[in-house]
Amino acid sequence: MxxxxxxTKAVAGDATAAPTTGSKxxxxxxxxxxxxxxxxxxxxxxxxxxxxxxxxxxxxxxxxxxxxxxxxxxxxxxxxxxxxxxxxxxxxxxxxxxxxxxxxxxxxxxxxxxxxxxxxxxxxxxxxxxxxxxxxxxxxxxxSDLVEKLVERGQSDLLCLYVRHASDLRASELLLIVGHFLSPTRNSREGMLKVRKEWESQCLLAMEKAIQKGVHEKVATLARDASILLMMAHDGFSSSELCLHYLFSSSNIDGLVMSSAISKLGGLELLGLIRYLKKWLEKYERFPEACPVPEAGKVLGLKACELVPSLESVARGLGLVIDEHYSYLVLNSQLHEEVKSAWRIVSSLVSVTDPCCSIADVIEKLCAIIAIEQWLEQSICFKARRLAGFEFKIQNDKKYIYLKLITGIWPPTIVRFRHRPSDSAIGSQSPAIAGFRHRLLESIVGGRIPETDWRLPDSGTGRRNPPLTARFRRPTGDSRWNPTSDNLRIPAPAAGICHCGRSPAIVGF
Known part of the structure; x- marks a missing residue:
C-alpha cells in the first residue's frame, strides 16, 4: 500500500464513524x-x-x-x-x-x-x-474596502503606512492609492501635510547628526550620506509626490500588481507619474554620490532613509510605464518632450556609471520611442493627413499593435475614419471630397486596398457621416508584403504599414 x-484511508476512517467538523x-x-x-x-x-x-x-x-x-x-x-x-x-x-x-x-x-x-x-x-x-x-x-474608505476620507498618511506595512496588496487597491497620490483631492491635503512634516523632521534630524561633533568617523560618514539622501527625497517634491516615495520604495508590492495598476492610469495621472520619475532621474544625475543607507535607521534613527526609492526601482517603474503605455507615449505629442528629456538623463547616467538591467532596458525602449517619433514627424503621410483634412482614431488595443509590430508580426488592424470638414466645405460631405480621399488613398497604398474595405457612404444630408471601419490586411499573393523585410521595420500607430516602392507609408487619415 x-x-x-x-x-486516504486514515482520512476516510471508519465508514460507520460520525463525521467530525473542524473548529474555527x-x-x-x-x-x-x-x-x-x-x-x-x-x-x-x-x-x-x-x-x-x-x-x-x-x-x-x-x-x-x-x-x-x-x-x-x-x-x-x-x-x-x-x-x-x-x-x-x-x-x-x-x-x-x-x-x-x-x-x-x-x-x-x-x-x-x-x-x-x-x-x-x-x-x-x-x-x-x-x-x-x-x-x-x-x-x-x-x-476589503478599507483602502476605498481611506481614500474617501482623505487619510493620505494612513495610506502611506498601509503601503509600507501591508502585504499582498491587490491591483484594485494599488490603483486607488496611486490615483489618489497623483490626483489629490481637497480633503487629502491635511494627511499629505502630515507626511511632509514627517519628512521635514527626518531631514532636520539628519542635518543635526551630520554636523554633530565628537562622534565616530563611520557614524559621521553615515550621517552625511543619509542627509544627502533625505535632501534628495524632500527638495523639489510636492506633498503628494512625497507619498509616492512609499510606493516605489516598498518591497511588499508585486511587480505584476504594480504593472496592472499602472496600465489603468489616465492621461493626466500618467503625465504626473512620468514627471515624478523624471525628477528622481535628475536627482541621481545631479548627486551621483547618493547611495542607499538602510543602516541609518538603526544607528541614527533616520527611518525615512528606508523610504527613498533607489535608482533601480525608479528605472523599473519607468520601464513599466513604457511597457504599459508604449503606443500612447508615441501618439501623444504632449509627452514627447518628457520622453526625450528622460532619455537624455538616462543616457547621461549610463555614461558615468555601469547600467543595471532595469536602466539598460529603459534606454532601449526610450530609444525606440524617440526613433518612431522622429520618423513620424518627417513622414509624408502626416502631410497627406493634413491636406486631406481627416483625423484618425485607433479602435483596437494600442499596446497589442505596437508590441506585435516591434517583434515583426503583422496582425490585422481596425481603424476608424472620421471626416473633419475643411474651410471650403464646412458641414458638408460632397462626393468630390470623398473622391479626392479615394484617389489619395489609392496613391499612397498603391491601389492594393479594395474600395469596399474603406468606402465612406454619402448620406446627402449635409451632416457629418458616421465613422467608417476599415480592415487593412496583407493582400493575397503579394510577395512584397514581408513583415521581416527592411521596408516594414517601422511600426505605424495609425493603422498599419504598407509597401510603397522602397519606403514604408502609414495608412490613416
Missing part, C-alpha cells in the same frame, strides 16, 4: 502543548499502518478563553456596526477594553480585524487604526 493510500480557531493556539497530548488511536500496535489517527486533542484553557472572548466581541461589533449611528467612541472603546490586549497579537480572525477597522473609520479613530496597520493586522485580515 502506498503512502497516498494510507493517507480565532487565535494562534499553543501548538507544542496541544500536540504533546496526542496519542495514536487504538494504541501503538506493531505492524500497524504508518498513517494512523491521533486521539486526545484538547485545547488549552487559556486558548479556549481567548477564542470565546474573540467570538463574543465579534458578535457585539457586528450588531453595533449594523447601525453605526447608535454607537459612539466611548462605547466602541469600551467593547475593545473587554478583550485582553496581550492576545491582540495572536488574533487570526479576519472578521474581527475587519470590524475593528470599520469601526475606526466610522468613528474617526485614526490613531487606533494606525496601531492596527503598524502591527500588520490590517494587511492580512483587513476589510
Amino acid at each position: 502506498t503512502l497516498l493510500d494510507n493517507i 480557531f480565532s487565535v494562534v493556539l499553543n501548538a507544542p502543548e496541544d500536540f504533546h497530548g496526542l496519542t495514536p488511536e487504538g494504541g501503538d500496535l506493531p505492524g500497524a499502518s504508518p498513517v494512523t489517527r491521533l486521539a486526545g486533542w484538547r485545547i488549552q484553557e487559556a486558548d479556549a478563553e481567548a477564542i470565546y472572548s474573540v467570538q463574543k466581541l465579534v458578535k457585539k461589533l457586528r450588531r453595533k456596526l449594523k447601525n453605526p449611528n447608535t454607537m459612539d467612541r466611548e462605547e466602541f472603546l469600551g467593547l475593545l477594553g473587554s478583550f485582553p490586549a496581550e492576545r491582540l497579537g495572536s488574533v487570526t480572525d479576519g472578521e474581527l480585524v475587519g470590524l475593528l477597522a470599520e469601526g475606526c473609520v466610522v468613528l474617526g479613530l485614526w490613531e487606533l487604526l494606525k496601531g492596527l496597520i503598524l502591527q500588520g493586522h490590517v494587511g492580512w485580515f483587513g476589510a
Whole structure:
C-alpha cells in the first residue's frame, strides 16, 4: 500500500464513524502543548499502518478563553456596526477594553480585524487604526474596502503606512492609492501635510547628526550620506509626490500588481507619474554620490532613509510605464518632450556609471520611442493627413499593435475614419471630397486596398457621416508584403504599414 493510500484511508476512517467538523480557531493556539497530548488511536500496535489517527486533542484553557472572548466581541461589533449611528467612541472603546490586549497579537480572525477597522473609520479613530496597520493586522485580515474608505476620507498618511506595512496588496487597491497620490483631492491635503512634516523632521534630524561633533568617523560618514539622501527625497517634491516615495520604495508590492495598476492610469495621472520619475532621474544625475543607507535607521534613527526609492526601482517603474503605455507615449505629442528629456538623463547616467538591467532596458525602449517619433514627424503621410483634412482614431488595443509590430508580426488592424470638414466645405460631405480621399488613398497604398474595405457612404444630408471601419490586411499573393523585410521595420500607430516602392507609408487619415 502506498503512502497516498494510507493517507486516504486514515482520512476516510471508519465508514460507520460520525463525521467530525473542524473548529474555527480565532487565535494562534499553543501548538507544542496541544500536540504533546496526542496519542495514536487504538494504541501503538506493531505492524500497524504508518498513517494512523491521533486521539486526545484538547485545547488549552487559556486558548479556549481567548477564542470565546474573540467570538463574543465579534458578535457585539457586528450588531453595533449594523447601525453605526447608535454607537459612539466611548462605547466602541469600551467593547475593545473587554478583550485582553496581550492576545491582540495572536488574533487570526479576519472578521474581527475587519470590524475593528470599520469601526475606526466610522468613528474617526485614526490613531487606533494606525496601531492596527503598524502591527500588520490590517494587511492580512483587513476589510476589503478599507483602502476605498481611506481614500474617501482623505487619510493620505494612513495610506502611506498601509503601503509600507501591508502585504499582498491587490491591483484594485494599488490603483486607488496611486490615483489618489497623483490626483489629490481637497480633503487629502491635511494627511499629505502630515507626511511632509514627517519628512521635514527626518531631514532636520539628519542635518543635526551630520554636523554633530565628537562622534565616530563611520557614524559621521553615515550621517552625511543619509542627509544627502533625505535632501534628495524632500527638495523639489510636492506633498503628494512625497507619498509616492512609499510606493516605489516598498518591497511588499508585486511587480505584476504594480504593472496592472499602472496600465489603468489616465492621461493626466500618467503625465504626473512620468514627471515624478523624471525628477528622481535628475536627482541621481545631479548627486551621483547618493547611495542607499538602510543602516541609518538603526544607528541614527533616520527611518525615512528606508523610504527613498533607489535608482533601480525608479528605472523599473519607468520601464513599466513604457511597457504599459508604449503606443500612447508615441501618439501623444504632449509627452514627447518628457520622453526625450528622460532619455537624455538616462543616457547621461549610463555614461558615468555601469547600467543595471532595469536602466539598460529603459534606454532601449526610450530609444525606440524617440526613433518612431522622429520618423513620424518627417513622414509624408502626416502631410497627406493634413491636406486631406481627416483625423484618425485607433479602435483596437494600442499596446497589442505596437508590441506585435516591434517583434515583426503583422496582425490585422481596425481603424476608424472620421471626416473633419475643411474651410471650403464646412458641414458638408460632397462626393468630390470623398473622391479626392479615394484617389489619395489609392496613391499612397498603391491601389492594393479594395474600395469596399474603406468606402465612406454619402448620406446627402449635409451632416457629418458616421465613422467608417476599415480592415487593412496583407493582400493575397503579394510577395512584397514581408513583415521581416527592411521596408516594414517601422511600426505605424495609425493603422498599419504598407509597401510603397522602397519606403514604408502609414495608412490613416
